Amino acid sequence: MKPSIQGSLFALLTCSFWGTLPIALKQASQQLDALTIVWLRFSVAALWLWLWLPRPRRERMALDWSEGRLILLLALASLCLGGNFALYNISLYYLSAPAAQIVSQSGPLLLLAGGILVLREPFYRIQAAGGAILITGMMLFFNDRLHELFDLREGCGAGIALGLLAAFIWAAYGIAQKLLLRELSSAAALRVIYTCIALGLAPAASPLRILDIDVPQALCLAFCCLNTIVAYGSFGKSLSLWHTAGVGAVISLTPLFTVAGSMAAHALLPGVFPAADLNTLSLLGAFVVVSGALLMAAGPHILAKAKAPPQQGG
DSSP states (O other), X not given: OOHHHHHHHHHHHHHHHHHHHHHHHHHHTTTSOHHHHHHHHHHHHHHHHHHTXXXXXXXXXXOXXXXXXXXXXXXXXXXXHHHHHHHHXXXXXXXXXXXXXXXXXXXXXXXXXXXXXXXXXXXXXXXXXXXXXXXXXXXXXXXXXXXXXXXXXXXXXXXXXXXXXXHHHHHHHHHHHHHHTTTSOHHHHHHHHXXXXXXXXXXXXXXXXGGGSOHHHHHHHHHHHHHHHHHHHHHHHHHXXXXXXXXXHHHTTHHHHHHHHHHHXXXXXXXXXXXXXOOHHHHHHHHHHHHHHHHHHHHHHHHHHHHSOOOOOO
């Protein structure tokens, strides 16, 4: 099988896991608080990275604690990724799974802005157009709740505010990780980051409450833990096999997986999973959001291919 096909399949696997994650989180959050769920997910992921994932011989194993910049970046990345997971979980108390996933699509837009301002990365007009389309899609998606968006104390407005804050923190994590990868391998950096988050959240977690959840919630919680390992592992594998624009284009489909997954879960188990409660404009908005994210992720690559001179035959 060609590497590009393998890469696209790994990207689709990532997309399906990320897309169905908020559906499972919504169920697990009925009995468990956000910090306990995040603590458990990172604890499982950290153990897997330390005990199971093989270490390349050349991987940097020890950190030089005199390198203040490296330690600061690891601390910042840990704080931001842990904060992102916690805030995203809390936003699900106020938003449906599809709504939370739609709001999270502002993360790539904020990461793009951060890359331009902090890392001096190039900026293309097609990406600006994609950002504008994404924002328009979000407004369409929340068309029947626009009057709630400005009430940040409760309901939909509070959920969106928390989701946007989570996306902002995720963008800060993305920039910190890009800087870290100049000095550490991805696996080495994630080992430290996951461990720091698990240890940092341990005092605030309530692991004994896990014993009180029912079977569907336990299965959803197990899926959330597996999701952290499989999704990020597949994402890294897809990037190693396929070009970034292609991976980004596939990942842009994540909200559609959430919408479809929510509908399928409700159809199969209506007593466990609530209905998505989306009108026609909301569904249209989901597709518009995906279109905007697609332009931001793959727009420059599409332009480069369009401007490339045709190859000579012969």
